[in-house]
Amino acid sequence: xxxxxxxxxxxxxxxxxxxxxxxxxxxxxxxxxxxxxxxxxxxxxxxxxxxxxxxxxxxxxxxxxxxxxxxxxxxxxxxxxxxxxxxxxxxxxxxxxxxxxxxxxxxxxxxxxxxxxxxxxxxxxxxxxxxxxxxxxxxxxxx
Amino acid sequence: xxxxxxxxxxxxxxxxxxxxxxxxxxxxxxxxxxxxxxxxxxxxxxxxxxxxxxxxxxxxxxxxxxxxxxxxxxxxxxxxxxxxxxxxxxxxxxxxxxxxxxxxxxxxxxxxxxxxxxxxxxxxxxxxxxxxxxxxxxxxxxx
DNA sequence: GCTCAATAATTGATACGTCAACTAATATAA
DNA sequence: TTATATTAGTTGACGTATCAATTATTGAGC
Numbered sequence: 340x341x342x343x344x345x346x347x348x349x350x351x352x353x354x355x356x357x358x359x360x361x362x363x364x365x366x367x368x369x370x371x372x373x374x375x376x377x378x379x380x381x382x383x384x385x386x387x388x389x390x391x392x393x394x395x396x397x398x399x400x401x402x403x404x405x406x407x408x409x410x411x412x413x414x415x416x417x418x419x420x421x422x423x424x425x426x427x428x429x430x431x432x433x434x435x436x437x438x439x440x441x442x443x444x445x446x447x448x449x450x451x452x453x454x455x456x457x458x459x460x461x462x463x464x465x466x467x468x469x470x471x472x473x474x475x476x477x478x479x480x481x482x
Numbered sequence: 483x484x485x486x487x488x489x490x491x492x493x494x495x496x497x498x499x500x501x502x503x504x505x506x507x508x509x510x511x512x513x514x515x516x517x518x519x520x521x522x523x524x525x526x527x528x529x530x531x532x533x534x535x536x537x538x539x540x541x542x543x544x545x546x547x548x549x550x551x552x553x554x555x556x557x558x559x560x561x562x563x564x565x566x567x568x569x570x571x572x573x574x575x576x577x578x579x580x581x582x583x584x585x586x587x588x589x590x591x592x593x594x595x596x597x598x599x600x601x602x603x604x605x606x607x608x609x610x611x612x613x614x615x616x617x618x619x620x621x622x623x624x625x
Numbered sequence: 626g627c628t629c630a631a632t633a634a635t636t637g638a639t640a641c642g643t644c645a646a647c648t649a650a651t652a653t654a655a
Numbered sequence: 656t657t658a659t660a661t662t663a664g665t666t667g668a669c670g671t672a673t674c675a676a677t678t679a680t681t682g683a684g685c
Contacts, residue, residue: 343604346611347595351504353614355516356541358501360621361494362641363673368625373498374641391663398499403642405665427650427663452490454624455617461486463613468489470610471496474598478503481597482511506643517671534633546672548635570633570680 354474369447374399375407376448379433379441382417387432389422416440497617512590517542518550519591522576522584525560530575532565559583 365373374397381396382388394404408431411417416437422428433441456464508516517540524539525531531539537547551574554560559580565571576584599607 343607344592344595346607347599348591350599350607350611350614351516351595352520353611353618354497354500354504357497357614357618357621359542359672360618361497364621364624372641373494377495389663394663399502400643401664402644402666405663406641409665425651425663429664448491449487451624452487452494455620456490456493457620458616459613464486464489464493466609467613468493468496470602470606471493471500473601475496475500475503477598477600478500478507481507481594502642515671532633537633543673544634545636545674548633549671552635568633568681572634 365448365451368451369444371444374403375411376441376444378404378407379411379416379437379444382431382433383438383441385432387430389428389430390419391428393431411437508591508594511594512587514587517546518554519584519587521547521550522554522559522580522587525574525576526581526584528575530573532571532573533562534571536574554580 362373369376371379377397378393381393390401390404390408394401397404408417408419412419415434418432418434419429422430459467505516512519514522520540521536524536533544533547533551537544540547551560551562555562558577561575561577562572565573602610
């Protein structure tokens with residue numbers, strides 16, 4: 340009762356620290372950043388998609404999406420082209436090379452995630468996901 | 483069973499998204515960043531502390547600590563002085579003004595956290611904290 | 626006492642996310 | 656059809672975390 344707020348604070352601080360620790364670890368394990376792999380994963384699921392639609396899927400700022408895709412284009416992992424019908428749209432797709440590389444990245448990601456959750460039972464995972472979903476909802480609708 | 487990995491992925495992605503959403507929301511609600519408030523909170527608990535000891539407490543990179551403290555010094559919230567006995571150490575303490583301001587920040591933080599966890603029972607909070615602690619441990623000891 | 630190792634703090638380079646301002650292209654409405 | 660609004664994408668400024676390299680100071684062994 341009396342220490343309940345202290346624990347609440349610990350939850351929020353823990354979330355923050357988990358993130359800080361995950362970022363470098365994820366990248367050193369998989370060889371790619373979490374966001375960038377998420378973008379590639381979405382591209383993997385489709386033939387071609389506009390940057391706008393992709394941005395809505397990953398829910399990241401437009402600016403960040405543009406920069407990631409430009410860098411991925413430089414690395415020849417994705418191909419970008421303008422829609423001839425509506426020049427405002429840029430369509431993005433995976434190159435063959437990109438499609439191959441992703442497979443390896445995703446294996447490493449799977450290994451990483453398995454390690455992070457290795458001592459969680461199926462029920463625990465379910466509970467955790469449900470709780471995180473609620474937290475996310477609460478943050479989005481706060482104030 | 484067959485979709486268990488998909489859910490694991492959702493957990494990790496959710497953690498990532500929670501963080502991204504929390505950062506701007508926290509700052510707009512409280513008027514200060516989470517890390518900076520954590521630093522101030524540690525300073526609030528003591529008379530004076532070395533940057534090194536402070537860094538160990540908050541567990542953030544040295545460089546980030548230095549930069550935060552310099553900015554807080556510019557805003558006259560903290561005072562820094564070298565240890566005359568050992569010039570390598572810099573001791574940091576809150577200014578009177580800093581000490582006053584923190585009270586307000588912490589009230590806002592409490593309001594924020596209450597909002598984020600408002601629909602969690604005491605048991606759920608306990609379970610969640612325990613799970614997050616395990617995840618953090620797993621990340622730190624992975625590989 | 627002097628050299629070399631260890632430690633605290635700082636600075637530089639890099640990465641990446643946000644918001645805001647801007648450009649270019651298209652749609653709408655008078 | 657022409658002025659205005661909307662939309663997609665880009666760029667700039669900023670904040671802040673990481674790692675690596677550097678500086679300054681102190682400690683330890685000879």
